[in-house]
Amino acid sequence: MRLVVVSAGLSVPSSTRLLADRLAAAAVEGTAARVEVVELRDLAVEIAHHFTNGFPGRALGSALDAVTTADGLIVVTPVFSASYSGLFKSFFDVLDMDALAGKPVLIAATGGSARHSLVLEHALRPLFAHLRAVVVPTGVYAASEDWGAEGLADRIDRAAAELRSLMTALTAAAGTATEAAGTAGTAGVGAAGGAVATDGSRDPGPAGPVPAAKPPVPRGTAPAASARTVSGGGFEVVPFEQQLAALRP
Secondary structure, three states, X not given: OEEEEEEOOOOOOOHHHHHHHHHHHHHOOOOOOEEEEEEHHHHHHHHHHHHHHOOOOHHHHHHHHHHHXXXXXXXXXXXXXXXXXXXXXXXXXXXXXXXXXXXXXXXXXXXXXXXXXXXXXXXXXXHHHHOOOEEOOOOEEEEHHHOOOXXXXXXXXXXXXXXXXXXXXXXXXXXXXXXXXXXXXXXXXXOOOOOEOOOOOEOOOOOOOOOOOOOOOOOOOOOOOOXXXXXXXXXXXXXXXXXXXXXXX
């Protein structure tokens, strides 16, 4: 199981990266999940070039692949002008439209004032709903006064637990589906019936009554039944040439 963290913090050190690290640590607690961090600050130039030439650079391409193949995401952005940063939005603009479909995502943001806490609901959640991601119910916003205050740690733990549960459930479901598909493939039941033996031959299956061959229809004799006659519980189609031969004098 692999968790990818996307941090759009610009400064060093960054409160955005600090929140991202705390969320990631809580999300993988007690699991064997691997964590990979994508710092958008280091990809700013390549993101801009992608808009002008249509091709990602090597670092940006690796970051896009990491996000696409992740089992879950934590995305954290600073608040600019009451919304996510332009760098944050630009990264997800160059991501393939279907890359996040069905993927668990935890949204988070940092800002200088608690007045911007609704950025999670009016900006981030609609963005990832549009990308068809599965956004966990609890988002985490950290204002400057929240660091060291009561409440932030509880929100981090609650959101991380929701993401961890969703990732674990979806990963287990995917593994079960893969195992079931592999079992069905090895069974080798073909369209013609019977299983495929280990030597590649086809097992005809349990013996049953073999339908008797129908005698040919004599020339000049009308067919005894309609073009579709019941035989062995199914329908048998009489070839057109046979019907035509039966009508000839």
